[in-house]
Amino acid sequence: MKVNVGPDPSLVYRPDLDPEMAKSKDSFRNYTSGPLLDRVFTTYKLMHTHQTVDFVNRKRIQYGSFSYKKMTIMEAVDMLDDLVDESDPDVDFPNSFHAFQTAEGIRKAHPDKDWFHLVGLLHDLGKILALWGEPQWAVVGDTFPVGCRPQASVVFCDSTFQDNPDLQDPRYNTEFGTYQPHCGLENVLMSWGHDEYLYQMMKFNKFSLPSEAFYMIRFHSFYPWHTGGDYRQLCSQQDLDMLPWQV
Numbered sequence: 001m002k003v004n005v006g007p008d009p010s011l012v013y014r015p016d017l018d019p020e021m022a023k024s025k026d027s028f029r030n031y032t033s034g035p036l037l038d039r040v041f042t043t044y045k046l047m048h049t050h051q052t053v054d055f056v057n058r059k060r061i062q063y064g065s066f067s068y069k070k071m072t073i074m075e076a077v078d079m080l081d082d083l084v085d086e087s088d089p090d091v092d093f094p095n096s097f098h099a100f101q102t103a104e105g106i107r108k109a110h111p112d113k114d115w116f117h118l119v120g121l122l123h124d125l126g127k128i129l130a131l132w133g134e135p136q137w138a139v140v141g142d143t144f145p146v147g148c149r150p151q152a153s154v155v156f157c158d159s160t161f162q163d164n165p166d167l168q169d170p171r172y173n174t175e176f177g178t179y180q181p182h183c184g185l186e187n188v189l190m191s192w193g194h195d196e197y198l199y200q201m202m203k204f205n206k207f208s209l210p211s212e213a214f215y216m217i218r219f220h221s222f223y224p225w226h227t228g229g230d231y232r233q234l235c236s237q238q239d240l241d242m243l244p245w246q247v
C-alpha cells in the first residue's frame, strides 16, 4: 500500500519522513531485476492466466457469506506472521510487519486522523485468504479489471495473459469489454484478491469508517489505475475524486 497523498494537504503522508521507507524508495516496485523476480513473475503469470470473469464470480459467491471464521483484528494481524507475499519484488518478510510499519508511518505523519492509520493496519488483512488454502495468485499482487482487455501498465502485461481464456472471448477482449464508458469502478469486476475480500468483509460487518477508508482498502492494489494512469475510461467522477487518496 502506498498511502502517501490525500486531498487535504494536512493528510499528505510523506514516506520520505520514514527512514526505513526512504532507504528503499528508489528501488520500490522494480519488476525488471532483483533476487525475487522469478518468484514475482511466476505469481503474476498464474494470476493473469486464471483470473477470469467466471473465476471472480465464483470466489465472490464462495466468500460472500463470511461464515468461515470469527476473529479479532489482532488475531488476523498475528496470522500474517506466517505469510510472505510472493508478488512483492521489494520485501521477503512476513506481512504482519508490513501492516505495523504502514500504520506507524501514517500515525507519525497524521496523529490527528485516527482512522487513517487504522487503514494502514487493516489494508492487507485480507491476505489471510492465503492461509486458508487460496493460492497466492488469488490473494496478493496488483489488481486489474476482468471482463475487458488489460491495459499497458498492468505488471508483465505483454508476457502473462496469453493463456487467459477471457482474452479469446469476444465479450471480454475489447477495450471496454462488458462495461459501459465511465460506468464507475463500483460496477467493475476486479480480479479477486485481498482488497475486494477485505472491503466486502468490512461492509458486511458494518465497519464505522469514512467512505474514503473503504475506497482505499478496495482499490489500494489497483496500481494500473492509481499509479499507471490506465482505466480512466471506466471511471465515474466519484472515482476521479477519490484518486488522490490512492496515489
Ligand SMILES: [Fe+2]
Residues within 6 Å of the ligand: 001, 123, 124, 194, 220, 221
Ligand atoms: Fe495490499
